[in-house]
Amino acid sequence: MGNNKTGDSQLWQRSLKGDGDSFGLLFDRHRDRVFRHAYRLTGDRHDAEDIMSTAFLELWRRRASVRLVDGSVIPWLLVTTTNVARNTRRTTFRYRKLLDSLPRTEEVSNAADGPFLQTEMDHEAAKALNTLNELDLQLVSLVIFEEYTIADAATILHLTPGAAKSRMHRARQRMKAAFTSPSQPAPALKGDRS
Known part of the structure; x- marks a missing residue:
């Protein structure tokens, strides 16, 4: 399909001119990372696949x-x-x-009780991420999961580095509180880089 060493910028410019192979190369290059990000946010493989597809569709549509x-x-x-x-x-x-x-006439089994149930950690992490507002979720995703520095994430999200650092601190506190229960301590969150 083309040279794998070609940068995103060149591939993007060619895809804007109608080169489907260049857009395909961008998809091949980034699909795994986008899928992992979607999976971390949802804890469900099928939802993550749908979200990844929608993100690439939006990339083309917009x-x-x-x-x-x-x-x-x-x-x-x-x-x-x-x-x-x-x-x-x-x-x-x-x-x-x-x-x-809706009214129920008989007990329906929950599909989540089957053998495909995600680990408790996946659900706890998704629950903790759900405590964040949209901007903080984007910031946490970029810094912790995608390993951007806080300064780089701030630039991407149009924040000042100081505001990003403050938001990151508050987001970590909310996530730790969501993880904490009387029987277990909060797990350490990595990615504290400025």
Whole structure:
């Protein structure tokens, strides 16, 4: 499909001119990272696959307004993935609320009780991430999961480095509180880089 050493910027420019192979190379280059990010946010493989697909669809749909950061499309994809995951979570919540309001005639088994149940840590991490507002979730995702520095994440999210550092500190406190229970201490969160 092309040279794997070609930068995102060159591939993006060629894909904007209609080169499908260049867009395919961008997809191949970043799909695993976007999938891992979506999986961390949802804790569900199928949801993560759908979210990853939607993020790349949005990349193409909004191609005229996509802004590369340091010649890379990955920051835009990661922020979009976070937004898509949040919207998916809202939709799922509304759908579950509707289903739960319907009258039941017999006991229905919960599919989550089956052998495909995610680990308790996945659910706890997703629960902790759900305590964050949209901007803080994007910041935590970039710093902790994607290993950007706080200063780089601040630039991507249009924050000052000081504001990003303060938001990061408060977000960690909220996440630790969500993890903490009487029987277990809060796990350490890594990625504290400025």
